[in-house]
Amino acid sequence: MPQGRTLIVMPALNEEASVSAVIDEVGVALPGWTRLVVDDGSTDHTASVARASGAEVISLPFNLGVGGAMRLGFKYALEHGYDNVVQIDADGQHDPNQVPSMIAELSNADVVIGARFAGTGEYSARGPRKWAMVLLARVISRSARTRLTDTTSGFKASGPKAVRLFAEHYPAEYLGDTIEALVIATRAGCVVRQIPTAMRARSGGTPSHNPFKAAAYLGRATMALTFAYIGPVRTTRAS
Amino acid sequence: MTSFSSQLFAILSAVLILVIVIEFLRRRLLRERHAIWWVLAGVLALIGGIFPGIVAWAASLLGIETPINLVFFVSVSILFLVCLQSSSELTRMENRIRVLAEQNALVSLRIQKLEALRDSDRDTCENE
Numbered sequence: 001m002p003q004g005r006t007l008i009v010m011p012a013l014n015e016e017a018s019v020s021a022v023i024d025e026v027g028v029a030l031p032g033w034t035r036l037v038v039d040d041g042s043t044d045h046t047a048s049v050a051r052a053s054g055a056e057v058i059s060l061p062f063n064l065g066v067g068g069a070m071r072l073g074f075k076y077a078l079e080h081g082y083d084n085v086v087q088i089d090a091d092g093q094h095d096p097n098q099v100p101s102m103i104a105e106l107s108n109a110d111v112v113i114g115a116r117f118a119g120t121g122e123y124s125a126r127g128p129r130k131w132a133m134v135l136l137a138r139v140i141s142r143s144a145r146t147r148l149t150d151t152t153s154g155f156k157a158s159g160p161k162a163v164r165l166f167a168e169h170y171p172a173e174y175l176g177d178t179i180e181a182l183v184i185a186t187r188a189g190c191v192v193r194q195i196p197t198a199m200r201a202r203s204g205g206t207p208s209h210n211p212f213k214a215a216a217y218l219g220r221a222t223m224a225l226t227f228a229y230i231g232p233v234r235t236t237r238a239s
Numbered sequence: 240m241t242s243f244s245s246q247l248f249a250i251l252s253a254v255l256i257l258v259i260v261i262e263f264l265r266r267r268l269l270r271e272r273h274a275i276w277w278v279l280a281g282v283l284a285l286i287g288g289i290f291p292g293i294v295a296w297a298a299s300l301l302g303i304e305t306p307i308n309l310v311f312f313v314s315v316s317i318l319f320l321v322c323l324q325s326s327s328e329l330t331r332m333e334n335r336i337r338v339l340a341e342q343n344a345l346v347s348l349r350i351q352k353l354e355a356l357r358d359s360d361r362d363t364c365e366n367e
Contacts, residue, residue, distance in 0.1 A: 058348050061340050072341045079345065172337060 004083030004160070006103055008035045009073030010055070011066050012090035016044045019090045023053040026088060029096035036076060037090065038069040046090075066154065067177035071170035074158070078167045085166075086157045094155040098197045102157040110162040110190035111182070113148065114155030114197035128214040132221045139225060140182050144192040152178040152221075155197060162190050169234040175224040183228035188235055249288035257281035273328075276321045283313065 008026055012019050019037065026035050037050040041063035051057045058076060060069065070087060077085045084106060088094045098114055105112045133152060141148045154177070158166060165188050171180040186192055260277045263269040269277075287294045287310065298306040 056348075058344050060344050064337055064340065068337055068341075072344055075341060075345065 005081065006033060006084040006086060006099075006157075007073070007077045007080075007082040008033055008086050008088055008096075008099070009070060009077070010035065010037045010050075010088050010090045011040055011069035011073070012037050012042065012046050012050065013040045013063060013069075014042045014044045014046060015090040016042075016046045016049045018092050019046055019050050020053045022088070022090050022092050023050060023055045025092070026096040027054065030099055034082070036073055038073050040064060040066070040069040065172050065174075065177070067170055067172040067181070070177055071166065071172065074163050074167035074170055077163050083160045083163070084157060085163050087154055089154050095198060098155075098195075099157070101195060102155075102197075105193055105195050106157055106159040108191070109193035110159045111185050111192045112157040113150060113153050113182075113192065113194040114157075115148070115150035115194040116153055116197070127211055128218045132214075132218040135218075136179055136221055136225060140179070140186070140192075143183065143229075144186045146193060148182075148192065148194050150194065151182055154178065164236045165190065165234065168236060173224065175221055179221060179224050180228040183225070184234050187229075187233045246288060246291065249291075250285065253281055253284035253288045256284060273324070276317055276324070280314070280317045 008030065010019070010022065010026075015022075023035055023037070026033070035055040037046070037055045037057045039047040039050070039057055039059040041060050047057050047059050058072060060072065064072075073087070074085055076082075084103060086099050086102065088096060088099075094114065102112045102114055133150070136151045137149050140151045152175075162185055165185065166181065169184055171177065171184070173180065182192060256277070260269070260274055260281055264271065264274050291306075294309060295306045298304075298309040301309065303309050303312075
């Protein structure tokens with residue numbers, strides 16, 4: 001069982017078709033846990049559907065991106081006395097049955113990544129997108145002093161130290177919620193670990209295999225990584 | 240004669256820049272921290288317009304053969320700095336708006352909950 005209280009945060013942008021099923025699935029896998037849907041400025045009925053499905057819903061007035069939605073989730077967790085936060089995407093890509101083992105791993109770490117390329121599951125990537133993932137994994141593994149294979153996974157559990165840090169400094173830029181967040185965490189002295197998780201296909205759309213888009217991704221990822229390292233070290237404000 | 244009219248044109252342009260900037264400042268349409276570059280540009284243009292010799296002297300000092308190139312260089316530099324400052328201000332504004340949006344969302348949820356609580360309290364009071 002988890003140490004302390006855990007909040008499940010589901011960032012959702014126009015997911016009225018899938019959000020209800022994901023909320024139900026999380027409710028079955030983790031009975032009694034609070035599910036917070038952060039409605040990231042959706043223009044459809046995501047918020048009302050999620051509320052009707054029994055989730056706590058907080059709505060942003062306009063779209064801030066996954067990073068912005070997650071920072072609000074971390075703030076909510078701090079304000080309401082939750083110790084841990086687990087991010088689960090509202091598109092059904094993450095399996096909530098994996099959450100208890102991620103929470104258990106939080107006793108050895110501040111951030112636990114549910115990694116896709118670590119043995120289980122059928123998720124794969126090719127070409128420049130794969131090179132980008134390998135490069136990111138190598139660089140971030142070095143600064144985290146542990147072997148990480150999947151640094152762009154959204155499936156993450158954060159312990160109390162990381163929640164306090166992320167409530168203030170979770171980045172909203174492109175790729176900030178994955179790469180930069182991990183760099184900010186390791187540079188602030190957080191311990192990052194990964195555990196293998198099976199990842200299911202996204203219910204809406206497939207990852208792009210367009211080589212130009214993948215090359216642009218590689219470039220932007222490298223830039224995000226560089227700026228994450230040359231930026232100032234973020235720490236939590238002394239209270 | 241041509242040089243006199245072109246000099247007059249330069250001076251009038253510089254005065255116009257300064258008048259516009261000062262008017263914006265006076266009406267509080269421009270904050271002093273943003274106006275400083277425009278004031279600097281206007282003053283430099285005015286000095287250059289009144290004393291073209293200074294521009295020629297500064298150009299020769301820097302090894303620039305055609306003095307007008309110094310004028311272009313300084314103009315572009317000032318525009319570049321102003322643009323950079325605006326972009327950086329925009330980023331700051333975006334961050335502040337983001338924080339406000341987050342706080343607004345948290346407060347809205349609290350109000351919604353308090354209202355639901357108040358309504359349920361009222362119902363139980365009425366039933367008793």
